[in-house]
Amino acid sequence: MKEDQKLSPWKQKLHEIIYEADTPMGKLFDIILFIIIIFSVILIMLESVKAIDAEYHEILFILEWLVTIFFTIEYIARIICIKKPSNYIFSFYGIIDFLSTIPLYISYIFAGSQVLLAVRAFRLLRVFRILKLARFLGEASQLKRALKASRAKITVFLFAVLIASVMMGTLMYLVEGDEAGFTSIPTSIYWTIVTLTTVGYGDIAPITPQGQAIATIIMLLGYGIIAVPTGMVTAEFAKQGKDTSTLKNSGSYVHVNTQCCPTCTKEGHRDDATHCYNCGSLLNE
């Protein structure tokens, strides 16, 4: 098994720094990376502000290149120090990293490719990996489990909301005319959701008494049914709170670390693990 062959020592070292966060160097790398990601996102924001872009175009352009070069190096390093590069390249983060690195290069070939820079915002999701460093790990996974457990209920709820929106929107289109802004059924449905979720922009608003009466019903409905997702998630949280304490008492929790399998990139290995629980290949010490 090729995967069981260890990486050469310096690659192994690099893997530990880039992919893991248990060593001081690994932590440092993660923090620096996150700062640069935030910096790169702020850079895109500033470029989008016309007044700033007009004045500091030169500086922003140079900084953009610096960030792109850093990301390129990081991307190559990530590919080098993993046993099966395809595992990283076609992973969610691999694609995000690629898409947020490439735009500047291809901007000389395809005009408008700078649009891809927006993908960079997705890199912020890495914060969740870095959050793992701290005690937030448990909280985040509890959030995730609560949402997962309520998934079926939330789907039913969303279906009901969407159908109600389609029905109410169609009704409002018939009751109100073009005058009030209800120019088509899709627009009316958009308005219904704006109202039902209690957002209420006010760019479109009913003007006839009947329209206002229906709007009132939609509002009260929206005001009332927000209780449903809230109730579901709350009940889930309350239940999990109990489950967690039961589990903790029964001792079925083990300590996991941020070590990352050099073959399949899975995380969450036990502290005393020597083999990956997912692909079975050897872990770095």
Next chain:
Amino acid sequence: MKEDQKLSPWKQKLHEIIYEADTPMGKLFDIILFIIIIFSVILIMLESVKAIDAEYHEILFILEWLVTIFFTIEYIARIICIKKPSNYIFSFYGIIDFLSTIPLYISYIFAGSQVLLAVRAFRLLRVFRILKLARFLGEASQLKRALKASRAKITVFLFAVLIASVMMGTLMYLVEGDEAGFTSIPTSIYWTIVTLTTVGYGDIAPITPQGQAIATIIMLLGYGIIAVPTGMVTAEFAKQGKDTSTLKNSGSYVHVNTQCCPTCTKEGHRDDATHCYNCGSLLNE
């Protein structure tokens, strides 16, 4: 008893396909039906968009006729393969099906009858029947039970909200004048509900200091009392969660299927039922 006479074999077969969802054919029919319903709703949406209707009027018209013919056939089939057609015709879905099929036919007699096409949006409710196919059944019924159990509390709450809206709306009408948009008491009440439910369109907004002060109170009230429906439904969910687990443990749950009584169209029969629990007539095997 006429109802206990079995339908002729092919009608029985048709009944199984159209009304039930336990056989592969039944499932397929439900899914196809739902796709066509969604398609028909999208069709109405597109027709309502002026730009699209202007360009593709011909195509939309033909598609509209195709959908109408399909719905007509389905409607007739539903009447044929049931023992007591009146049970279907005067049921909620029967009326909806009729109203959403007829408009195109009578549009040659009564102008403006196309308005009835909007009824078609109600057909989307069938999704809940189709959801039964999946594990969502339990979730949906839990939602329904939670809402039902909180019904009395919700009624009291809605009464209180409406009375508060009438009182506050009247007050605002007296405090603010026509200038700010509070042209009549009904309009003021409409504004109060817009504010209380935190929708806040902004088409009408207080401009005098006193009016803004009252608006502030209404907002804080609305912000605070949303806790009431939420609290009620949540408590209900939490209670149900416990009840369900108790019930499940005590084994008083039986498995139900989507079989549908050919006489009275009731659903939710036990898997081993031979007679309808509602009207007592014989079920198909």
Next chain:
Amino acid sequence: MKEDQKLSPWKQKLHEIIYEADTPMGKLFDIILFIIIIFSVILIMLESVKAIDAEYHEILFILEWLVTIFFTIEYIARIICIKKPSNYIFSFYGIIDFLSTIPLYISYIFAGSQVLLAVRAFRLLRVFRILKLARFLGEASQLKRALKASRAKITVFLFAVLIASVMMGTLMYLVEGDEAGFTSIPTSIYWTIVTLTTVGYGDIAPITPQGQAIATIIMLLGYGIIAVPTGMVTAEFAKQGKDTSTLKNSGSYVHVNTQCCPTCTKEGHRDDATHCYNCGSLLNE
């Protein structure tokens, strides 16, 4: 003790009809009264709509007089058939009844007194007395108890919200100028509450980047802290649910009726009570 002298039989009968709801006549009176109250409120609404008032002024004026005469008779009857009239006259409902009856009479003396008609909206609160007839009694009192138990927490919460609004509003006044609509600190505070409660009219909205940044913080704050009142009330409901079931099991609930003490007008007497639990005077049979 004068209060222990029984009322004359016809007054006693009248008392039973007007103040109580245990006899068929009493129920009927309550329902008729409520219908007339709703009618009188709708009347005021219609009068406020200019178009309707212009056309039907005569009819509305006559109906207004009819309602006023009915209310006058009811007011006098209420005073006659009670042992201590002052108990009714200076009670909450007594004052409301008086204020909503008088305007038409004094409109010939003081112009603009018609404003008092708006008080009539308060009479709608009687619905809660009539709701007692039904099983809503328990629900309403549960709502009341839950709110009462959370009162101290809600006060602390409202104080915190108000102080935060004053601080944030002052800050926004300094950051944003007159241009964006933040013309004074009170206006800024009004805007802050509009934002914090997620109402968001949009008549005033920040335009400077700093202002928008602060607005973002206020919004997230408002979005987050709504969890606080919700959490409090929900926890209260959940607790009450348990308490109620415990109480019911321990049998410390007694059945109360809508009988009303003819001396002090207190309600909620036990079915087998002969003396008022509040003032000790004799109850009607």
Next chain:
Amino acid sequence: MKEDQKLSPWKQKLHEIIYEADTPMGKLFDIILFIIIIFSVILIMLESVKAIDAEYHEILFILEWLVTIFFTIEYIARIICIKKPSNYIFSFYGIIDFLSTIPLYISYIFAGSQVLLAVRAFRLLRVFRILKLARFLGEASQLKRALKASRAKITVFLFAVLIASVMMGTLMYLVEGDEAGFTSIPTSIYWTIVTLTTVGYGDIAPITPQGQAIATIIMLLGYGIIAVPTGMVTAEFAKQGKDTSTLKNSGSYVHVNTQCCPTCTKEGHRDDATHCYNCGSLLNE
């Protein structure tokens, strides 16, 4: 130990009045102080209203000076009657007190320093100290504990919301143009948060169908995920309710008073304490 030397009797008396609230004089002082703070805040509000300031500038100016002199005396008194003045001067309230007293004095040197008057709004926070006088103490601390316990979860949640806002905002900037008001990415992110928190000003609103489709998703997301903080805090409240009752039964609660250590200004000492639990120095009797 210098700190253990008692203050001279009159300073000790003053300390009791100013810093504590267990004696009638202490309570009175706290209430008077709070009234003057509220008065001073209202004063600033009135000054900011142009119409009022134009007419009553003289009176407002004099009242402003009176309040400033009172605050100056209070500030000096607070420094005098404490063993270690630096403990007060560099505490949160010490800095607030200083900043809200100084502006009028330095307004003769630096123009525009009146801006600092806004700091005065922070003094309102003292209400929480005064609330301690009443039974609100327990409630406030329960609120605080519930929020503290949910802190980690809330942080994760806020991070997720912010990242989603950055991603969605960038997307909307690309989809919608300058026309609809999405002039830059920061503005788009601001709009996203306005929408996600269901505030919905409507000053910026999508006009293209794609933009409205994305807006719909953001709204439903915002409408749904409000369940998350609510669920967390509610579960926390429910848990605390249980914990508190358990603690109360086990008798591990002791009665604390509002006595304030004259050395380190810590509060919450046991009724029978003779030494500060924080710095160990002698407490006043």
